[in-house]
Amino acid sequence: GAVVSQHPSWVICKSGTSVKIECRSLDFQATTMFWYRQFPKQSLMLMATSNEGSKATYEQGVEKDKFLINHASLTLSTLTVTSAHPEDSSFYICSAPNRETDTQYFGPGTRLTVL
Amino acid sequence: DQQVKQNSPSLSVQEGRISILNCDYTNSMFDYFLWYKKYPAEGPTFLISISSIKDKNEDGRFTVFLNKSAKHLSLHIVPSQPGDSAVYFCAASPFSSGTYKYIFGTGTRLKVLA
Numbered sequence: 001g002a003v004v005s006q007h008p009s010w011v012i013c014k015s016g017t018s019v020k021i022e023c024r025s026l027d028f029q030a031t032t033m034f035w036y037r038q039f040p041k042q043s044l045m046l047m048a049t050s051n052e053g054s055k056a057t058y059e060q061g062v063e064k065d066k067f068l069i070n071h072a073s074l075t076l077s078t079l080t081v082t083s084a085h086p087e088d089s090s091f092y093i094c095s096a097p098n099r100e101t102d103t104q105y106f107g108p109g110t111r112l113t114v115l
Numbered sequence: 116d117q118q119v120k121q122n123s124p125s126l127s128v129q130e131g132r133i134s135i136l137n138c139d140y141t142n143s144m145f146d147y148f149l150w151y152k153k154y155p156a157e158g159p160t161f162l163i164s165i166s167s168i169k170d171k172n173e174d175g176r177f178t179v180f181l182n183k184s185a186k187h188l189s190l191h192i193v194p195s196q197p198g199d200s201a202v203y204f205c206a207a208s209p210f211s212s213g214t215y216k217y218i219f220g221t222g223t224r225l226k227v228l229a
Contacts, residue, residue, distance in 0.1 A: 004158075
């Protein structure tokens with residue numbers, strides 16, 4: 001079964017609204033989680049590293065005020081797309097490494113469509 | 116600057132034949148490499164990995180080869196099956212630095228023809 005879940009799996013919102021996406025590790029604790037974005041027919045682009053108990057680390061070119069990340073517990077990280085615009089429409093995927101097994105697990109992804 | 120490159124966006128192979136997917140990287144700090152398979156609208160699924168201390172790792176029909184001097188890795192699938200049709204991403208990480216941060220290639224769409 002899935003070891004990393006994401007919610008919601010898809011969301012449609014109006015331009016200007018904010019959308020929160022949750023990423024949960026289901027049977028292991030993850031002090032670090034990663035958020036990726038995938039445009040159609042393109043690679044997964046790492047957006048940021050979510051760190052439990054501290055600030056997220058953003059990749060170059062990713063606006064931290066636009067994509068708010070909160071890693072509130074050892075099993076939950078949230079990505080909030082603030083004041084969403086149509087260009088934010090994308091497929092967002094999180095991942096969480098299980099350090100005991102040295103395996104990184106990916107969530108099923110969230111399809112965001114901003115109208 | 117694309118640190119991990121997959122120069123073939125697509126590949127078609129006949130069922131039963133070998134599929135070879137290639138990946139090049141530029142960052143010499145990368146020491147752990149993975150291949151993921153991805154279906155549309157789903158998250159990636161881990162396939163196989165290799166650490167830089169090895170030059171080959173095999174798991175069933177999947178074999179990954181690493182050429183450190185050329186900064187090149189490849190995934191061989193043999194025999195190829197129609198269910199292997201998907202997009203394959205290679206990913207690299209400076210693992211020994213203690214990070215699980217992966218940089219992904221651009222992906223290769225494999226189509227296995229029955």
